[in-house]
Amino acid sequence: MLIASWNVNSLKSRLSQVVSWLKTQTPDVLLLQELKGTEFPVDAFRSIGFHAEFVAQKAYNGVATLSRHPIKVVSTTLAGNQSDSHARYLETTIKDLRIINIYLPNGNPVGTEKFDYKLAWMERLKKRLAILKKRNVPTIVGGDFNVIPEDIDCFSPKYWKNDALFQPEPRERFRGFLKAGYVDAFRHFNHEPGHYTFWEYFLDHWSHNRGIRIDHFLVSSSLQARMTGCLIDKGPRGLIKPSDHTPIILAIKSVPPEME
């Protein structure tokens, strides 16, 4: 079973690329982030065999989960702050898996309420992950984490040192997710530097591979033995009018129905 995640930086602008990618890469599940609008093309996905659930708002944020298998929505909000109206969280059950799609707050500039919101959001997510872990729910969290976990996850620590994505506080909280019993799937399979999921549009960062790894899959440790691979598909970032992110794909063994 292939589960993918892609921050598309406006679904409206990227719809043809997403449909084309679904047809060629044939994932079972695709998590989308940064829809950037309230209109959602349910029919375009249904016509190529995908169920779809989404959480959207005007102009900003927005997440959607597409699946060839039926989707059961568990929650469209992250617990812990009733007044948080951002469309950043979609928790679903697909087959035997809890699949959580996140668009974690960016947090820039550092030292503002936006940075505080990011840290608080990470605390809320940590609590949710701890609950699911305690209940032994097989869980996969995928999406745009807006965190550069380690120095090897960016081309230049010096370039990123003042950015919210690279600060010690969010990085410490990311390590907290791992300590809570979740595995960074890409890093589990690949220990080399130089593998990124995002490249700035400007300064020709793409052609020089000056990127950062901020789109992740965290997999509960109980599922670790079922993981068979995790890779980054750089293809879409090289297209005309690309998103600034590219997809990450997780491969996980399906459990035979009689075993569920």
Place this chain on the structure above:
DNA sequence: ATGCCCTGCTGTGCAGGA
């Protein structure tokens, strides 16, 4: 130290992204 580039918005420059 800042902007570079890209997107949405009922805009005509701005906010937000990372």
